[in-house]
Amino acid sequence: MKLTKREKLFERIENHLRITARQLVKFDTEEETLQYLIDSSRSELKCDFVGIVLKEGNYLISKVWSGSCVSISESFPIKIENCSPTFLNKSITFDKVDKDTICEFSKLLLEENILTWFTVPLKDDTNTYGFCIIGFMNYVPLLDEMNRVFEEFGKDVAVAISLSRRKEVQKNKMMGVEWISQNLTLDTEMDQIVGKLVERAGKGTNAQFACIYLYNERENCFILQTPAYGEKTRLNKILIEKNYVLKEYFPYLETPGGPQLTVPLVIDLKTIGVLHVENKGSLVFTKEDEEILELLSNHVAAMLENARLYNNEKDHKQRLHHLLDYQQALVKETVEKDTFDGIVFTLSRLFSKTVMIFDRFMRPISYELFDVAEDELHTLMELATFEVYQKKNRDLWFSVDYDRNMGVWSVNGGSDLLGYLAIDITGEEIDDFFKLSIDLARNIASIQFIKQKIVLDAKEQVKDSFITKLLVEKIEDEESIIQYANLFNWNLFHQHRVAVLSIDLLEEGTKDNILEHQAKKSLLWDQIKTRVLFYDQDILFANKEGEFILIIPIEKEKEKPKVYWAKLYEEIKKWLALEGDKSKILIGISGKTEVINDYFIMYQQAVQALNVVSHRFSNVGFAMFEELGSYTLLHHLKDSSIATLFIQKHLEPLLKYSEGKSMDLFHTLRVYLNNNGSIKETSDELYIHRSSLLYRLEKIESLLEVSLNFAEHRFDLMMAYKLYDLYYSNTALT
Structure with missing residues (x-):
């Protein structure tokens, strides 16, 4: 067809x-x-x-x-x-x-x-x-x-x-994998990985802008990584606050068909960040664009994380090498020098911050200012002291002003507090490395404190030996004593006063434990020495067979000895109060030395002045021997056996009777004589009834076979008390 x-x-x-x-x-x-x-x-x-x-x-x-x-x-x-x-x-x-x-x-x-x-x-x-x-x-x-x-x-x-x-x-996936293998390796720097990745993402999706956000757990936010591709249109930091739905911050998360597109960067089911593109002209991002981004994210997430960890590890290694270099420099400072100046200077370079070292009493030992005016130093000291006493046994922070913060850390040696380290931490991220650096600084400062303490302890032992040889009745090797004095830059031939200091703990429990009692006294004495050393470096300290000795140049008194000693005594009381200690301090002060053999005599005067203070002037707290009136005359009594016999005759019956009894006739008679025989004033001071006082006075007259109305007898009794204060107030009467 x-x-x-x-x-x-x-x-x-x-x-x-x-x-x-x-x-x-x-x-x-x-x-x-x-x-x-x-x-x-x-x-x-x-x-x-x-x-x-x-x-x-x-x-x-x-x-x-x-x-x-x-x-x-x-x-x-x-x-x-x-x-x-x-x-x-x-x-x-x-x-x-x-x-x-x-x-x-x-x-x-x-x-x-x-x-x-x-x-x-x-x-x-x-x-x-x-x-x-x-x-x-x-x-x-x-x-x-x-x-x-x-x-x-x-x-x-x-x-x-x-x-x-x-x-x-x-094909894109194969090309992408090939591109990743050719362009990104483990030893690639983080910023290079980010730069190449966002460029690939931007060009692959025809976006005009591409970037990566990585999640920061510490700050709870997404941080824009540099470099980005194209002209930046996003915030550098996206805070996550309370809403943890990622799509709230990136609305086109895994959603093509819009002007933006975001895919998560996931490793081990954990989102470490996002890959984000936006602005495709008049077009929108397609499913194919999403596949490109997913390809990049799937292959690069692990690499980014590994690169981050690798770079962090490399950075930590570099910082540790850097820290070890500084550690060697700091150790060298402790070996070669005895001061903190080199240590503080090196620490200031390590932290690029102001660094200060304080002693345990918050007195500045050394400092290196960094972007801080010299006139701010006093303010820093005051704030540091306030914070230390307000927040003991904690990491300390205080604000100098609205823009500056300081951190204060204790420096310990074993269980002992040695001092404080203060560092300007303005804008500083207190990470593990910073804490490690602080621990290193504290350890180095501790070593220097301990080194200084060892040197000082050695000097103290030499000094105590020297003082023991000086304060004897007859000096056997005067030339040796002079050589010892030269070690401490101390001129024996200038006028000095010798003072003996007594510490009464006033604490229940320590009196029964002799070792604890002595340990507590030694600790307080060390604290007083440290404080006085800052107060006046020309004061010489010593410990002579358990007695605390101070030797001070006369020139320090500036023709006002009573004013000088009153001020020093009040300073010591204030230091103890700052430490929260309620111990009582008494000081006996000698006359002036003229020659080397006078030091033993002045020591005896100081001991006797201390005896008098403890019985007669404990409310004042100190006394100068030359102002003790009749005590000064009695001190020159050559034969102490005569004084003993005199005291035994007039006071021993009262001492024996008062032992183990609630009725202290020895003290009653002293108060009666000090009040010039006034019955009313004596009973008021003793807090007893008039009739009770009269009964005691009759008992005293009976035991001593004297009449308290007779002026001669009262004079003898007053003399016996003064001799007792000079010779036997701290020892048993024999």
Whole structure:
């Protein structure tokens, strides 16, 4: 049967479409597939133009175009909502368009006077990709039977597009993996990895901006990593506050079809950050863009984390080497020098901050100021002292002003507090390395404190030996004593006073334990020595067989000895009060030395002055021997055995009677004599009734066989008490 011309045309077109469909699956890329389609269609159909319009997000774009009417292609993109949805679902011909509901695309065809055109939807069973437009400038009759053939062809093209896209994705993945292996290695610096990655992400998705945010657990925020690709449009830091839903901060997280696109960087089910792109011009990000970002994120997340850990490890190693170098320098300072100046200078360079060393009494030993004016030093000292006494046994912080903070740490040697280390911590991140540096600084300072203490203890032992040899009745080797004095830069031939200091603990319990009692006294004495050393470095200290000795140049008194000693005594009381100690301090002060042999005599005067203070002037706390009146005269009594006999005759009966009894006749008589025989004043001071006092006085007269109304007897008794104060107040009467 002979075919008609119409049937031959139909068969030719159908064969062409079948051959074209078979050829389409051979291409690897979408561009090659579509280009072959329009070239072959235009050649076979002898049309004026062929175009492929694809759907991307909410827009239709002209993917490829061949032939005339290029202005139509240049009018894209067009929003899908402004075009008839029929184009994406079935074939449409120029004569089937509803003139009343003409869309934006149909309007373009009318404006170009395209007389004949038809479209073919490009869709398969699951995806709709767009449509193909074929046009003729002149009128060409279309065969109704061709609709079915072209729609089937559209399905074949859709399959070919889907296949080519999958091929492209696989190819991109392979290229991406190859690119990663060629460009990113473990020893690559963090900023280089970030820079190459965001550039690849930006160019691969045609984004104008790409960046990486990494999560910072300590600050609970996402921090923008540098460098970014393109012009920065994002915040450097995104705080996470209370909402931990990632999509609240990146709304297009794994959501293509918008102006932004974000994929998480995950390692071991833990999100360490995000890869973010945005601004694709007038287009939106597609599923293919998401696959590109996921490919990069999947391969790079572990590398970023490893690079971060590697760089952190390298940074820690460098910082540790840096710290070890400073440690060697600090140890060298402790070996070669006895002061803290070199240590503080080195620490200031280590921290690039102001550093201060205080003793345990918060007195500055050494300091190195860094971006701090010299006149601020006193303020720092006051604030540090306040904080230490307010917050003992804790890490200490105090604010100098609104913009500066200081940290204060204790320096210990074993269980003993040696001093304090203060460092300006303004803007400082207190991480583990900083804490390690602080521990190193404290240890070095502790070594220097202990070294100084060892040296001082050695000097103290030499000094105590020297003082013991000096304070004897007859000096055997005067030249040796002078040499010892020269060791301490002390001129024996200048005038001095000798003082003896007594510490009364006033604590229950320690008196029963002799060792604890002595240990407590030694501790207080060490504290007093340290304080007095800062108060006046010219004062010489010594411990002579348990007695605490001070030797002070006369020139310190500046013609006002009583004022000088009163001030020193009040300072010592204040220091003890600051330590929370309630011990009572008494001081006996000698006359002036003239020659080397006078030191023993002045020592005896000081001891006797202390005896008198403890009985007569304990409320004053100190006394100078030369102001003791009759005590001074009695001191020159050569034969102490005569004084003993005198005391035994007048006071021993009272001492023996008062032992173990609640009625202290010895003390009663002393108070009675001190009050010039006044019954009222004596009973008031003793807190006893008048009749009780009269009974005691009768008992005293009976035991001593004296009359207290007789002035001569009262004088003898007063003399006996003064001798007792001078010679026997701290020892038993024998």
